[in-house]
Amino acid sequence: xxxxxxxxxxxxxxxxxxxxxxxxxxxxxxxxxxxxxxxxxxxxxxxxxxxxxxxxxxxxxxxxxxxxxxxxxxxxxxxxxxxxxxxxxxxxxxxxxxxxxxxxxxxxxxxxxxxxxxxxxxxxxxxxxxxxxxxxxxxxxxxxxxxxxxxxxxxxxxxxxxxxxxxxxxxxxxxxxxxxxxxxxxxxxxxxxxxxxxxxxxxxxxxxxxxxxxxxxxxxxxxxxxxxxxxxxxxxxxxxxxxxxxxxxxxxxxxxxxxxxxxxxxxxxxxxxxxxxxxxxxxxxxxxxxxxxxxxxxxxxxxxxxxxxxxxxxxxxxxxxxxxxxxxxxxxxxxxxxxxxxxxxxxxxxxxxxxxxxxxxxxxxxxxxxxxxxxxxxxxxxxxxxxxxxxxxxxxxxxxxxxxxxxxxxxxxxxxxxxxxxx
Amino acid sequence: xxxxxxxxxxxxxxxxxxxxxxxxxxxxxxxxxxxxxxxxxxxxxxxxxxxxxxxxxxxxxxxxxxxxxxxxxxxxxxxxxxxxxxxxxxxxxxxxxxxxxxxxxxxxxxxxxxxxxxxxxxxxxxxxxxxxxxxxxxxxxxxxxxxxxxxxxxxxxxxxxxxxxxxxxxxxxxxxxxxxxxxxxxxxxxxxxxxxxxxxxxxxxxxxxxxxxxxxxxxxxxxxxxxxxxxxxxxxxxxxxxxxxxxxxxxxxxxxxxxxxxxxxxxxxxxxxxxxxxxxxxxxxxxxxxxxxxxxxxxxxxxxxxxxxxxxxxxxxxxxxxxxxxxxxxxxxxxxxxxxxxxxxxxxxxxxxxxxxxxxxxxxxxxxxxxxxxxxxxxxxxxxxxxxxxxxxxxxxxxxxxxxxxxxxxxxxxxxxxxxxxx
Numbered sequence: 001x002x003x004x005x006x007x008x009x010x011x012x013x014x015x016x017x018x019x020x021x022x023x024x025x026x027x028x029x030x031x032x033x034x035x036x037x038x039x040x041x042x043x044x045x046x047x048x049x050x051x052x053x054x055x056x057x058x059x060x061x062x063x064x065x066x067x068x069x070x071x072x073x074x075x076x077x078x079x080x081x082x083x084x085x086x087x088x089x090x091x092x093x094x095x096x097x098x099x100x101x102x103x104x105x106x107x108x109x110x111x112x113x114x115x116x117x118x119x120x121x122x123x124x125x126x127x128x129x130x131x132x133x134x135x136x137x138x139x140x141x142x143x144x145x146x147x148x149x150x151x152x153x154x155x156x157x158x159x160x161x162x163x164x165x166x167x168x169x170x171x172x173x174x175x176x177x178x179x180x181x182x183x184x185x186x187x188x189x190x191x192x193x194x195x196x197x198x199x200x201x202x203x204x205x206x207x208x209x210x211x212x213x214x215x216x217x218x219x220x221x222x223x224x225x226x227x228x229x230x231x232x233x234x235x236x237x238x239x240x241x242x243x244x245x246x247x248x249x250x251x252x253x254x255x256x257x258x259x260x261x262x263x264x265x266x267x268x269x270x271x272x273x274x275x276x277x278x279x280x281x282x283x284x285x286x287x288x289x290x291x292x293x294x295x296x297x298x299x300x301x302x303x304x305x306x307x308x309x310x311x312x313x314x315x316x317x318x319x320x321x322x323x324x325x326x327x328x329x330x331x332x333x334x335x336x337x338x339x340x341x342x343x344x345x346x347x348x349x350x351x352x353x354x355x356x357x358x359x360x361x362x363x364x365x366x367x368x369x370x371x372x373x374x375x376x377x378x379x380x381x382x383x384x385x386x387x388x389x390x391x392x393x394x395x396x397x398x399x400x401x402x403x404x405x406x407x408x409x410x411x412x413x414x415x416x417x418x419x420x421x422x423x
Numbered sequence: 424x425x426x427x428x429x430x431x432x433x434x435x436x437x438x439x440x441x442x443x444x445x446x447x448x449x450x451x452x453x454x455x456x457x458x459x460x461x462x463x464x465x466x467x468x469x470x471x472x473x474x475x476x477x478x479x480x481x482x483x484x485x486x487x488x489x490x491x492x493x494x495x496x497x498x499x500x501x502x503x504x505x506x507x508x509x510x511x512x513x514x515x516x517x518x519x520x521x522x523x524x525x526x527x528x529x530x531x532x533x534x535x536x537x538x539x540x541x542x543x544x545x546x547x548x549x550x551x552x553x554x555x556x557x558x559x560x561x562x563x564x565x566x567x568x569x570x571x572x573x574x575x576x577x578x579x580x581x582x583x584x585x586x587x588x589x590x591x592x593x594x595x596x597x598x599x600x601x602x603x604x605x606x607x608x609x610x611x612x613x614x615x616x617x618x619x620x621x622x623x624x625x626x627x628x629x630x631x632x633x634x635x636x637x638x639x640x641x642x643x644x645x646x647x648x649x650x651x652x653x654x655x656x657x658x659x660x661x662x663x664x665x666x667x668x669x670x671x672x673x674x675x676x677x678x679x680x681x682x683x684x685x686x687x688x689x690x691x692x693x694x695x696x697x698x699x700x701x702x703x704x705x706x707x708x709x710x711x712x713x714x715x716x717x718x719x720x721x722x723x724x725x726x727x728x729x730x731x732x733x734x735x736x737x738x739x740x741x742x743x744x745x746x747x748x749x750x751x752x753x754x755x756x757x758x759x760x761x762x763x764x765x766x767x768x769x770x771x772x773x774x775x776x777x778x779x780x781x782x783x784x785x786x787x788x789x790x791x792x793x794x795x796x797x798x799x800x801x802x803x804x805x806x807x808x809x810x811x812x813x814x815x816x817x818x819x820x821x822x823x824x825x826x827x828x829x830x831x832x833x834x835x836x837x838x839x840x841x842x843x844x845x846x
Binding site: 020395 | 425426428429430431434435436437438439441442443446457458459460461462463464465466467468469470471474488489490491493495496497498499500501502503504505506508509511513523524525526527528531532533534535537543545547556557570571572575576579688691692695745746747748773775776777786787789790793794797801802803804805806807818819822823824
């Protein structure tokens with residue numbers, strides 16, 4: 001009887017061609033990040049639930065796969081709380097584990113520490129096309145660097161990494177949470193309502209200006225006057241286009257000189273890089289980025305072939321320190337690895353030789369011939385002859401072999417490999 | 424307040440030096456397996472609990488981390504069974520997922536399919552030195568090949584992979600489950616008691632001949648006469664040493680000619696490889712290997728620096744087919760990746776330059792200088808000057824930097840990198 005062999009709902013098997021493509025993307029990204037001095041670390045897939053649900057993970061905290069405690073009785077008493085049965089969960093991102101990792105290992109790490117992570121995360125989301133419950137994230141973070149060196153270097157390294165995987169045609173958007181805060185302050189909105197303003201503004205791409213106003217005033221019940229004032233300021237900045245950055249000081253007198261100077265530094269670096277590498281950038285006052293933990297500059301990368309962003313990040317100075325009980329500045333940039341792989345989506349095929357040996361060839365002779373081809377630099381798999389030759393060669397090609405060599409009995413060496421396409 | 428930042432019990436953080444070492448081992452193994460035509464696949468970390476606990480996984484089935492169903496009520500009624508609350512589990516090996524993968528994807532895969540897997544598995548074992556609840560396994564399997572080609576090629580590929588990571592000084596042990604079955608049959612033991620005999624014999628290394636007899640007769644209550652007969656046969660074969668294989672036919676007339684011929688083929692290949700590569704091998708009638716699913720030849724690799732084996736495998740012709748409802752021969756070889764890494768345990772250090780820039784150097788100039796060094800092929804991280812130079816250089820070296828370049832203000836290019844050890 002045939003069993004149900006599909007993987008769990010929302011997860012997937014990766015076949016050899018998919019793994020090869022992912023490996024190539026991962027290798028290209030890793031090579032760039034290592035060139036910038038980022039060091040790869042790995043943390044366990046499991047973290048304590050207390051850690052996973054206590055770090056401003058927002059909506060993601062509700063999507064944790066929870067793991068049952070070990071050694072529980074097989075039958076439960078009445079009134080047991082579900083929460084008491086679980087202690088661990090699968091990580092939903094690489095930032096929460098990084099904060100714990102840094103807290104656990106800080107004395108052994110450089111200052112600043114340049115971290116590189118690439119690995120799976122899990123979210124129990126409703127499965128939909130192109131979204132999986134297990135997927136890879138790819139993060140670099142600079143921990144312990146308060147200056148704008150972090151922002152500028154992370155942007156350079158990430159855009160270079162994207163170029164290395166063949167995604168050079170990008171647009172980088174830059175904003176700053178402190179600009180958004182200054183807008184909110186100037187509007188007269190009370191500070192506890194600022195997060196709601198930002199969350200609403202974050203939906204601008206999807207629901208437009210009127211939609212944002214409706215959500216903030218009618219659904220979230222914020223007072224209309226400050227909401228209108230805030231939206232007007234953001235809109236007028238957005239309409240200034242490339243000149244918005246230069247007029248920030250006039251429009252938002254509450255912004256400190258340091259914030260303005262840092263934005264000018266990042267803008268200058270972006271301009272120089274974009275000019276050399278042939279991509280584009282803009283200051284975008286409507287960029288919010290969802291996570292609650294950002295404290296300074298934020299950035300996002302888009303690609304013309306994809307509606308959503310392919311990378312994003314920013315400064316989060318208050319997150320890492322909470323693990324250590326002291327202040328630790330930090331800044332990170334995350335590449336949407338699955339989206340990048342999706343964009344690459346070509347058929348990668350490595351040269352692999354099928355050594356087709358006749359039935360009367362001794363096994364040891366076949367393996368010896370395969371060894372000989374391998375020592376000549378080929379990837380070789382020995383395959384017994386079967387059925388009609390033409391049909392077998394067609395099968396070999398459909399399986400991903402690129403060439404074949406024939407081994408007849410009698411001890412003669414195999415002919416040099418011939419391409420399967422030329423048969 | 425400082426939080427508890429340790430990873431969950433029995434798991435660990437991997438720091439950059441550890442990741443670099445593991446990457447190097449993984450790269451060397453992957454390069455060899457790809458040269459033999461093995462193709463890497465990936466399956467999800469989660470599998471259905473029904474699958475994880477229904478496949479002869481033996482003791483491992485009791486060590487599964489179980490995942491709570493989504494959408495359960497927060498408070499439970501009386502008498503709820505724990506088993507009804509969970510549906511998924513973290514995989515405890517790579518063989519169970521492979522059987523499901525093959526069942527799910529067989530039409531798209533070559534025949535035979537050469538599979539290569541390297542990834543994490545999870546077991547809720549009592550943590551102890553050197554054993555972790557999350558660890559990597561590294562398996563190759565040939566699926567769909569009934570002939571001894573599979574055994575011989577898997578042995579060659581695996582021993583070559585071990586040599587590639589620097590573990591050339593190995594001993595390969597060979598046995599066959601059908602030899603063990605013939606021993607049991609000849610002894611007069613009823614067939615349902617054979618697995619108990621094998622499990623007892625598997626402990627020979629730890630408890631000796633007397634211990635094995637005691638366990639089988641006194642604890643497992645097998646009849647003493649056939650147990651003694653079986654142990655005497657195994658012991659006399661073991662004492663024959665290199666001649667055991669040649670006398671199998673005489674000692675165990677129940678063995679088929681095919682089993683003997685296949686063992687001779689594998690032995691011939693082992694002899695040739697061992698001679699060329701300078702390692703050793705033996706036929707060992709006491710080799711059992713724990714898993715219940717083996718059906719033919721079994722093998723194990725030991726290294727003089729380690730008591731336990733560093734690789735093991737064998738033929739398991741009845742496992743894959745159960746997923747598909749038809750017979751599919753299969754054979755596999757698994758490298759104990761964590762043990763291999765442990766044996767390598769040296770301090771790998773990649774050349775990395777710290778570009779030390781003075782406080783009055785403009786950030787953009789520092790990043791420009793770093794870029795220049797990178798284009799010369801260096802790995803470079805920009806680091807601001809701080810404190811006494813000697814102390815800072817010592818810190819840089821302790822953090823893993825191998826050399827440094829100084830950038831003073833004034834626009835001059837940095838001096839060429841100098842080794843930190845020569846300061």
